Amino acid sequence: MGDFIALSLPPMVIAALAGVACALPGNFLLLSRRAMLGDAMSHVVLPGIVLAFLITGSASGLAMGAGALAAAGGSALLIEWITRRARMEPGAAMAVVFTTMFAGGVLLLEATGTAGIHFDVEHALYGNLESLIWLAAAGPESLWDPAALARLPEELTRLALTALGLGAVLWLFRRPLVATVFDPVFARSQGIPTGMVMAGLTGATALAAVAAFQAVGSILTIAMLICPAATARLLTRRLGVQIALSLAFAVLAAVLGYVLAGHAPLWFGLPFTLSASGMIATVAGLMLAGATLAASQGRAARL
Amino acid sequence: MVPPTPFPNAEALVVRGLTVRYDGRTALEGAEARVPVGTLTAIVGPNGAGKSTFLKGLLGLEPAEGEVRAFGQAVATALPRIAYVPQRAAVDWGFPVRVIDVVLMGAWRRMGLLGRLSPALRDEAREALDRVGMADLAARQIGALSGGQQQRVFIARALMQRAELYLLDEPFAGVDAATEAAIIAVLKGLRDKGATIIAVHHDLSTVGAYFDRVLLLNHRTIAEGPVATTFTREALAQTYGAGQLVAVPA
Numbered sequence: 001m002g003d004f005i006a007l008s009l010p011p012m013v014i015a016a017l018a019g020v021a022c023a024l025p026g027n028f029l030l031l032s033r034r035a036m037l038g039d040a041m042s043h044v045v046l047p048g049i050v051l052a053f054l055i056t057g058s059a060s061g062l063a064m065g066a067g068a069l070a071a072a073g074g075s076a077l078l079i080e081w082i083t084r085r086a087r088m089e090p091g092a093a094m095a096v097v098f099t100t101m102f103a104g105g106v107l108l109l110e111a112t113g114t115a116g117i118h119f120d121v122e123h124a125l126y127g128n129l130e131s132l133i134w135l136a137a138a139g140p141e142s143l144w145d146p147a148a149l150a151r152l153p154e155e156l157t158r159l160a161l162t163a164l165g166l167g168a169v170l171w172l173f174r175r176p177l178v179a180t181v182f183d184p185v186f187a188r189s190q191g192i193p194t195g196m197v198m199a200g201l202t203g204a205t206a207l208a209a210v211a212a213f214q215a216v217g218s219i220l221t222i223a224m225l226i227c228p229a230a231t232a233r234l235l236t237r238r239l240g241v242q243i244a245l246s247l248a249f250a251v252l253a254a255v256l257g258y259v260l261a262g263h264a265p266l267w268f269g270l271p272f273t274l275s276a277s278g279m280i281a282t283v284a285g286l287m288l289a290g291a292t293l294a295a296s297q298g299r300a301a302r303l
Numbered sequence: 304m305v306p307p308t309p310f311p312n313a314e315a316l317v318v319r320g321l322t323v324r325y326d327g328r329t330a331l332e333g334a335e336a337r338v339p340v341g342t343l344t345a346i347v348g349p350n351g352a353g354k355s356t357f358l359k360g361l362l363g364l365e366p367a368e369g370e371v372r373a374f375g376q377a378v379a380t381a382l383p384r385i386a387y388v389p390q391r392a393a394v395d396w397g398f399p400v401r402v403i404d405v406v407l408m409g410a411w412r413r414m415g416l417l418g419r420l421s422p423a424l425r426d427e428a429r430e431a432l433d434r435v436g437m438a439d440l441a442a443r444q445i446g447a448l449s450g451g452q453q454q455r456v457f458i459a460r461a462l463m464q465r466a467e468l469y470l471l472d473e474p475f476a477g478v479d480a481a482t483e484a485a486i487i488a489v490l491k492g493l494r495d496k497g498a499t500i501i502a503v504h505h506d507l508s509t510v511g512a513y514f515d516r517v518l519l520l521n522h523r524t525i526a527e528g529p530v531a532t533t534f535t536r537e538a539l540a541q542t543y544g545a546g547q548l549v550a551v552p553a
Contacts, residue, residue, distance in 0.1 A: 031395075031398060031399075172416065172417070173416070175408075175411045175414075175416065176416075178400075178408075179408055179411065181398075182394065182395065182398045182400065182405075182408075183389065183393065183394045183408075185359070185364060185387075185389040185393050186387065186389055186394075186408070186460075188362075188364050189362055189364060189382065189385070189386075189387035189389075190382070190411065190412050191379075191382050191383075191412070233399070236399065237399045237401075237444040237446065238399055238400070238401065239398075239399045239400055239404075241399075242399050
């Protein structure tokens with residue numbers, strides 16, 4: 001039990017919180033047909049983090065978070081600029097920007113010799129979920145011991161605050177947001193600044209992507225931005241239900257994926273474990289596939 | 304014939320020199336309009352004449368030059384008194400909301416950012432749906448509606464705005480006859496209570512039966528005034544081009 005709380009519970013909770021933080025803006029990305037933006041945001045984080053490290057010399061979460069957010073903001077502007085100047089469809093502009101920036105980040109890692117010391121490409125893709133353990137935990141009693149709780153992995157606290165903050169902001173601005181995504185022309189006739197609302201959604205996506213990236217890597221971040229929301233979308237025709245279901249799927253994928261990554265190989269007699277992030281993303285994808293099959297056969301009850 | 308207006312001298316909308324350009328192409332060049340309060344006006348003109356652009360431009364939804372005043376105020380100030388009904392095609396009808404949710408969007412400005420959705424507002428939304436003959440479809444998913452029903456939902460949402468000026472972009476496009484009759488009855492009812500309605504309209508044969516006034520538009524204002532004196536063969540020929548075969552109502 002002590003081992004579970006110290007070694008397994010924190011990564012599971014962190015993955016679940018990353019899923020919740022990403023699924024919240026993910027629902028609106030999906031509805032506004034900008035799912036690709038999640039892809040873009042979670043990739044441009046890498047060059048931002050590397051640059052922040054090179055400039056500040058600090059590997060602290062704060063410096064890297066700031067660098068990542070700056071890169072996300074810069075890429076959003078770049079995407080907008082290319083879309084307008086090159087008259088390119090937004091999806092193509094996003095694909096160009098995020099692959100170029102991610103590749104640039106990889107080159108930067110190698111060229112500056114930071115690779116392998118502070119980060120590596122593997123971590124950028126898969127995160128380091130398994131290493132986010134809670135050494136201060138001695139057993140269940142640690143769950144209400146303030147001294148032990150203060151030494152929880154910082155990623156856990158950061159993701160919890162991000163998820164809570166995003167949830168509060170999206171709740172507060174739900175009406176302008178829904179109006180902007182559903183009927184932008186009507187929204188503007190109501191005096192809603194739709195450009196600012198969409199920029200806010202981009203910002204929320206960047207925030208979720210940055211907070212999640214550092215803990216779970218880009219693959220799981222992308223998966224959580226889209227898969228839970230897309231799965232929920234197939235099963236309901238009500239926005240509130242869709243969002244609630246997407247959060248439930250995000251948590252379920254996190255727990256199920258983490259357990260499977262640690263135990264599934266053993267069931268087949270294989271002497272290793274799998275990447276937790278990779279397995280969680282796979283589970284999230286399989287859930288979407290399942291929902292697609294259920295929906296196409298008309299079996300899914302429309303909630 | 305123009306019915307008496309509550310404020311004979313009041314103008315719901317004055318548009319002067321409205322010019323809209325897209326990518327160097329001029330969609331509207333100095334369009335003009337003066338619309339008295341309590342009238343029902345049709346905007347008529349050929350495809351691509353800038354009719355939708357006229358509505359969007361005067362509302363500030365497209366970058367436009369020119370002067371626009373609604374009830375003597377700048378349009379940005381008067382927006383709460385204006386209900387705009389976009390074309391049905393402008394919206395993603397697969398969006399996960401129900402009919403009643405869309406109608407309630409019309410009350411969001413009144414409710415504000417944090418205002419609670421009161422039972423009174425729900426009743427008002429049901430009443431708005433009832434006025435367009437959709438009372439029993441309140442809980443229906445919008446994706447399951449026919450074109451006519453979608454248009455009625457939009458009209459109900461506009462009713463929820465309790466506006467004084469209604470701007471409708473092709474409210475009769477692709478709708479069934481029953482819907483067309485229901486919508487025009489609602490619009491006439493609004494006018495009779497003093498509201499001003501302006502609608503982009505395509506069917507020249509119904510202009511006389513539905514509307515008091517007409518605005519003939521082809522990149523600029525060709526003519527504007529009461530249907531009886533303005534909706535003439537000459538004006539239509541000028542609007543649609545002399546070579547065009549135009550069916551003019553008797």
